[in-house]
Amino acid sequence: MQAKKIKYDVIGLTETRRRHPLNAVYETGEELFLGTCDSRGVGEVGVPVNTSMAKNIDSFEQLTTQIGRLRMRKCGPTPALTIFVAYKPSSLRWKWESPGGGYRNEIDHIIVNKRFCLTDVGVVPKFYTGSDHRLLRGRFSSTRRAEKAAKFRERNLRTTINWDLFATLAGFWEDSAMNNIDEEYDRLVEHLHDCAKKAESFKTTKRRLSLETLELIRQRGAARAAGNQELTSELARLCREAIKEDLKERRAEVLAxxxxxxxxxxxxxRDFARGKILKNNPRSRKPP
Structure with missing residues (x-):
């Protein structure tokens, strides 16, 4: 009854204390998932999904008695989402204190891994939850243009680990005659860290433009700054031809x-064409 008073797509529930899982679909089209609690009656999470989002549901899985995962499929402008609902007893709640000391021990939080998606967070007033929890409402806005822009911002060196090499290096571990298990554990952790560092490498996303083309673009800029119109025109022609050839090769590689x-x-x-527009138009890199 309380949910009918507000606008929502997905609500995270905790402390429902059911012994058996439940998946119910109502006449209105809303769908409800409830997990189970442990033997002590502690925990259990669930999610009601509004009619507008129910058609996007892929699956709901209770990972533990205190963590649930809802997967949403991509449908039209709505991107694919993974929503986690987590619960911790109040005795283990996240200790927090506001700068003035007026608020302490806040126990309800919304955490996202894409900052550009979250536009607002607030407490829904006059909503009875039946516990010491409050209903937090987060507003999200996600467009394909913003996702593309975020991908361009995140293009940097990424660390990858050669797991075959790591397994080989880790196999060189030798037990010692130490009687102190703490020292033995510290030595093992240090050995694994060294193996991971030796097995890691840096991987960059493939460029759309070759280094030769980028060098031509640099030379064109230098010629333009020097006021050499004839050389600038010649380099501009070479840049156009080189860019066209690079994009042709990159497009063939992406399709393959x-x-x-x-x-x-x-x-x-289609994705390649949109990425090409994003790259050539600097203003389109900014999220809306």
Whole structure:
């Protein structure tokens, strides 16, 4: 009854204390998932999903008695989402104190891994939860343009680990005759850290433009700054030809990868075209 008083898509529930799982679909089209609690009657999480989002549900899984995971499929402008609902007893709640000391021990939180999606967070007033929890409401806005812009911002060196090499290096571990288990544990942790550091490498996303093309663009800028119009025109022509050739090769590579992975060629072609527009238009890199 309380949910009918507010606008919502998904609500996270905790402390429902059910012994058996429940999945119910109401006449209004809303769908409810409830997990189970432990033997002491502690925990259990669940989610009611509004009619507008119910068609996007992929699955709900209770990972533990205190953590639930709701997967939402991509549908139209709504991106694919993974929503976690987590519960901790009040005795283990996150200790927090406001700068003035007026508020302490806040126990309800919304955490996201994409900051550009979250636009507002607030407490819903006059909503009875039946416990010491309050109803927090987060507003999200996600567009394909913002997702693309975020991907361009995040393109940097990424650390990857060669797990085969790591396993080989870790196999060189030798037990010692130490009687102190703490020292032995510290030595093992240090050995594993060293193995991971030796097995890691840096991987960068493939460039759309080759280094030769980027060098031509740099030379064109230098010629333009020097006021050499003839050289600038010649370098501009070479840049156009080089960019066209690079994009042609990159497009063929993207389509080949999509075909090998069994993905849609049409979607791959569309995504590549949108990425090309994003790259050539600096203003489109900013999220809306």
């Amino acid at each position: 990868v999509a075909a090998e992975a069994g993905k849609s060629i049409r979607y791959a072609r």
